[in-house]
Structures are given as C-alpha cells and as structure tokens.
Amino acid sequence: MGCSWPENSPSKPRKAIEELIQGREFANQLRGLLSKSIGYDGSAPEKDLVLKILNSFANTLSLLNSAESDVDVDVTQVQPNTQASSPCWDAPKSESSGESCRSISTVKDRRGCYKRRRTSQTITKDTPTLIDDGHAWRKYGQKAILNAKYPRHYYRCTHKHDQGCQAAKQVQRIQEDPVMHRTIYIGHHTCRTFSKVPELILDASPDDSPFVLSFDNTFTNKHNHPFLSSSFQSVVKQEYKEEMPAADDITHNNQSSSSDYLVSPDETALESFYNSITDLSSSPIESDNGDGISRTLVGSADFADADLLFEF
C-alpha cells in the first residue's frame, strides 16, 4: 500500500523511497499513539520529536524525488509582461473575439499555447490538516490521482496575473494519515501582497532582503499571530466542504470503498491539529530542515518564510 506518490524513480532510489515511506508510516502511527495517550495539553517532547521525524522523512523523500528528475537550476524568469514569454493566456481574448472560427470549437483552440511548468524547485511539506501559509492562493484544478485515495488540488498564487507571481502549490491528503496534508510548493513568491495578513505583522520588515525578513520574523513573531484565528476558521470550513464529496469514487476501487468512508472524525483532526500547533510553536522544528532547502537554491527565502508560518 501507499507508495503511490513518487512514481518516477528508476530502481535504486526507488527502494530507498519505499523504505522511507515505510518509516514515515511508522512514525505516523507513533504519532497517533502519542496523541491518544497524551491528550491535548500537549507540551510533550515526544511528539515534538515525532514531528521532526516526519518532516525529515518528507524532506528526504522530496530530495530523492527531485534528485534524479531534475538537475536544473531553473530560477524561473519572472517577467510579468514581456510578450515574448507570455504563453497564451495573456492575450487569448483577441483570438476568441473572432470567434467565428469555423472549427467545431466548443472549446477554443488551445493548441500550442499550453505551457507546462518546467520543473523548478519543489519543497514538500506535510502539515496537519488545515494550515494556512499566509499566502493568497487561487485554486485552479483538482485531479484524481491514480492509486491515490484522495484527489490532488492545484493552486496558484492569486497574484499570478497582477504581479506575475509564479508560485504554485499542490495539496493532497495523505492516505495513510488523512489528518495530514502533503503540500508541494513549486516556485517562489514574487508578489508582495499578503492580503490575508494585517500589516502589523510586517511592520518589522522592510520589503527587501527576504532573507533578513524571514529570520527576523522567526524570532520576533513567535508569539503573536493575530491572523491565526480568522484564517484558521475559514480554512476549516473550506476543508470540510472539500472532503465531503466522495472520498474515493475515483476510478476503479469499487469494492473496498465502503471502508474508506470512515475517515477520522472531525474531532480527531481538530485535536491533533491543536496538538501540533502547540508543539510546533514551542520549538523551532522547521528551521532545521534547511538542509533540504539549502542544497540548492535561491528561491529558498520564500520557503523559509512559509516555514515559519507553519510554526505557530
């Protein structure tokens, strides 16, 4: 079971990946046990540890996955409006206005104008159900994934068009542990607007040098998160709504489906969420998986700042 996420690996790394997935599975089980036996006054170093372990697994897996699939440095050119690079969605209207296109075209002719994202850096994060990373995302798709119980959701930055921000993310519920979501961040934010976040948070941060900014926040913002409650709630609502329809249904698993419906009840999700929150805020866990990040890139600054948003 499981091991459906990374499907793109030759053979040696693959074995390693399977091992890692198994390890992660075990860690998840341990985590479940702990949250049962401890209740939610949290503050258990054990759970702290488990979360660290889980993150290590996640990061290692993402490293392995990207290790052989891309060797690129692809710092994607971020240019909002050079018509040279703008695919087709910048000026599609003109073409459609001459809509008399003889083609049967129930759909406009999209041939050739379909830009598939070049593999840029991706960072994988496992987070308890409803974490908001503080960025404004716009959902643009949802897909059932082969062999996966839960669909994958596709988001891009809300400011893709007005600011040319290339950031995107994919979110999928982890089937071994439906409480957790795996989020793959692709590309980095070039937008400046934190629409959801009141400015008071940012006031300590001038708006250049994201590196400084993120570290700064790490130390200063640990205890005040004025936006947590609001964004939290909205996300809750959204998530539950999403999960309601047909957890499985996908393609082929007609027979086992009945058992799939007993996804963990809401309370469990909430409880463990609170637990994680507590744990996360009490220790700088995330900051150390810089190892996953630091090996490459330039865009990491933004992810660092995403990380600390996970930290409350």
Next chain:
DNA sequence: ACAATTTGACCGGG
C-alpha cells in the same frame, strides 16, 4: 456584479 471555486476537457510528456 464581481470574485473564487468547480469541473470537464484539453494538452504534453512519458
């Protein structure tokens, strides 16, 4: 009325 999400179709890579 506008903005965000849903959803089926399309596209390109493997």
Next chain:
DNA sequence: CCCGGTCAAATTGT
C-alpha cells in the same frame, strides 16, 4: 495511449 497538470466555462459565494 495514459496520466497528471492546466485552462476556462459554468457555477457558487460574497
């Protein structure tokens, strides 16, 4: 051809 990523019309929410 299949699968996953993206587009965009239709629908739903604010």
